[in-house]
Amino acid sequence: MARTRSQMVEETRAKLVAAARTSFATKGYAASSMDDLTAEAGLTRGALYHNFGDKKGLLRAVIDQIDAEMLARMHLVQQAAKSPWDGLIAESLAYIEMALEPEIQRIMLLDGPAVLGDPAQWPSQTACLQRIEKTVQSLVDDGTLAQVDARAATWLLNGAVLNAALWIAAAEDPKAAFAKAAEVFQLMASGLLAK
Template sequence: MKRTKEEAEVTIENLISIARKQFTLRGYHKTSLEDLVKEAGVTRGALYHHFKNKKGLFLTVFERIQLEIAEQVESEAAKSTDVWRQLLNGCQAFIMSAIKEDNRQILLIDGPAVLGWETWRQMDESYSMKSLYEQLHLMQAAGHLRPTSIEALTHILSGAMNESALWLAQQSDYKSKLEDVMNVLTQTIYTFKKEES
């Protein structure tokens, strides 16, 4: 029984890895289940057993990417002890992770189209926005922010970063544009800084 469970976990991880590669290279709609199961060395029935369908597999891959990005944001934010630098490091980490070659197609292009806008937003809220909200809430509690709605600020900054990521993903010289984005984002964020008394 134990071996069967371990084998199932290996099969699941293998399917996720192969699906992620194919969704990245071909996009969701051009990825065929036949090619997927053939490369994984399993039957369609095995895929359906673990993921129900292609969309279920895509959702798992999408969630895995969201989790990785959330971890990257936390890791980059933790590189500073300054709360403002933490916030900006996290914002930049989110944008850079979202536009990475192996994330862009799944996260920014196919994600909203395949999962639907509502599911895509819920996933964004569960991972990226949650981290952003927590950081802003801590900053406000510590007296670093002017009185403002943290919920509204979270949605506004998250929207700005998602749109920036979409825009940057289309730019050939995205590195120079990223500097522009971070300059504007920094100026925007600092307008909420509480004046020292």
């Protein structure tokens, strides 16, 4: 059966993203050449330019893929929690813990921000922040959390989680940094609980 044009485009994009993901994780963004990426995928530079514009566009696609996987993992952790509050803390800690994974360290927390800027401004973060804000607002409404502004609490929690992950990724001893960050994050977040 002949493949459709959209199937061929999707296959080309998938090959480029897979090759870039491997290269960015092992060599880093700066050391990954477009010629090596396209050769690894068995494609031409033209395919890269046509599908992603440039290497930066390819990095965005890799980050979008990894981010979707991270969100799915965090969602599973959140769903397994006993309460919405426990779920919020569990998914926050899961994100922080993912900073121990070399691929996430390199692509999402070191190279991504260096090339694409503040992760809190990435398009994928908007939906995540909106979802967390709804959770925080419901926790305020049901009396679990103190009467705080849900948006402010969301941005501060998100900032703490993101900066903890960035710190862990850059730390000489990421495991020790994670243990400290997890402990302090839980203590800090618990300050939002209603008295």
